[in-house]
Amino acid sequence: MQFDVVKKDNFFILQISGRMDAVHSSEFEKECAALFEKGMCNAVVDMDNVEYISSAGLRSILFLAKKIRTGCGEIRFCGLHGIVEEVFTISGFKGMFPIFDTCDAALKN
Amino acid sequence: MSNERLCYRMILHSRDEFSNLVSAIDSIAEQRDVAPSVVFKITLALDELVSNIFDYAFPGIPEPQIDVVVCVDNGVFFAKIIDNGIPFDMSKLQEPEVDKPLEERKRAVGGLGVFLVRRLMDSFTYYRYAGRNYAMICTKLDSENSEKGAGDGNDYH
Numbered sequence: 001m002q003f004d005v006v007k008k009d010n011f012f013i014l015q016i017s018g019r020m021d022a023v024h025s026s027e028f029e030k031e032c033a034a035l036f037e038k039g040m041c042n043a044v045v046d047m048d049n050v051e052y053i054s055s056a057g058l059r060s061i062l063f064l065a066k067k068i069r070t071g072c073g074e075i076r077f078c079g080l081h082g083i084v085e086e087v088f089t090i091s092g093f094k095g096m097f098p099i100f101d102t103c104d105a106a107l108k109n
Numbered sequence: 110m111s112n113e114r115l116c117y118r119m120i121l122h123s124r125d126e127f128s129n130l131v132s133a134i135d136s137i138a139e140q141r142d143v144a145p146s147v148v149f150k151i152t153l154a155l156d157e158l159v160s161n162i163f164d165y166a167f168p169g170i171p172e173p174q175i176d177v178v179v180c181v182d183n184g185v186f187f188a189k190i191i192d193n194g195i196p197f198d199m200s201k202l203q204e205p206e207v208d209k210p211l212e213e214r215k216r217a218v219g220g221l222g223v224f225l226v227r228r229l230m231d232s233f234t235y236y237r238y239a240g241r242n243y244a245m246i247c248t249k250l251d252s253e254n255s256e257k258g259a260g261d262g263n264d265y266h
Contacts, residue, residue: 022124022160052149054156055222083149090228091205091221 003031011076011107012040017049020057028060032067041073044106048079058091065097074098078106115140116180122173124163130155133179141181143250150229151186154246155179157222158190158199166194166242187247196237199223199244 001024004015012035020028035043043064050057068075078100080088088094100106117133119126131152138148159175167173176191202220227233232247 021156052152054153054160055225056160058221083146087153087225090225 001027003028005035008107011042011044013044013046013103013107015046015049018051020050020053020060022054022056025056025060028057029063032060032064036067036071041068041071042075043068043073044076044078044103046079046103047077047084048081050084053084053087055091058087058093061093076100076106076109078103112183114180114182116178118176118178121159121175121177124160127156127159130159130177130179137179137181137186141250143181143186147186147248147250150248151179151188154226154230154233154248155188155190157226158244158246161199161222162190162192162194162197162242162244166192166197168195170194181250184250185247186250187245190244190246192242193240194242197242198237199235 001016001018001020004017006013006015014035016028018024032040045061045064065075076098077088079102080099085094088099098106098109100109115137117137119129119133121127121130134148134152134155137143138145143151155177159177162175163173170193172193174193177188179188180186202223205221205224226246230246230248232245234245236243
């Protein structure tokens, strides 16, 4: 899993690539904790390059989302496609979060 | 696509060895030209089952072991996952609250993995026999003809 962060306007854009599974979920949560220390309030999570996601990956996304919402921030998703999108749908995540086709759209709304 | 049966068998002693199983699935996929989305579903189902077993089935078990056979035969993928853990019926796991908003979910997302297995595979069965847990999953390799929904719980044993 690779984790790149770009700051734009009031949002931290989290570009995730590779595998979001049990092996990488603690790494993801650590990266997120570091971003909260840097003052992250709102986040756009770019899932375009995520190759694989399991329930462990979904749990780490919930961890991030709960922390953001507890701080009254906002979390949005973009770049979902294929089977990763299907897993999002089945798990009920599509109904829980604002999801946009592109990151630009996620930032504009 | 060849219709001849192709199987791999391996013994896993820890979650770290799951990558061996991923290699076996990749090898099957390459030999039988399986669509990437189907490879993803199969890998995900095996990942969830193996992770659950290592997380819950082995308290106090001196030599934890999961014996996995994965096969393709006549356009169908199936896997048999046998472990020497404590009786562990995954059908008893609570369904996650997937239809509730985040703030209203009281439970941690326990059971989400098994829920995904049931939704992504055409069939998922479990039974306890002779001191071991048996889990079996099947799906068609041609995802267009998938009998989705069959794994929603009615076929649980």
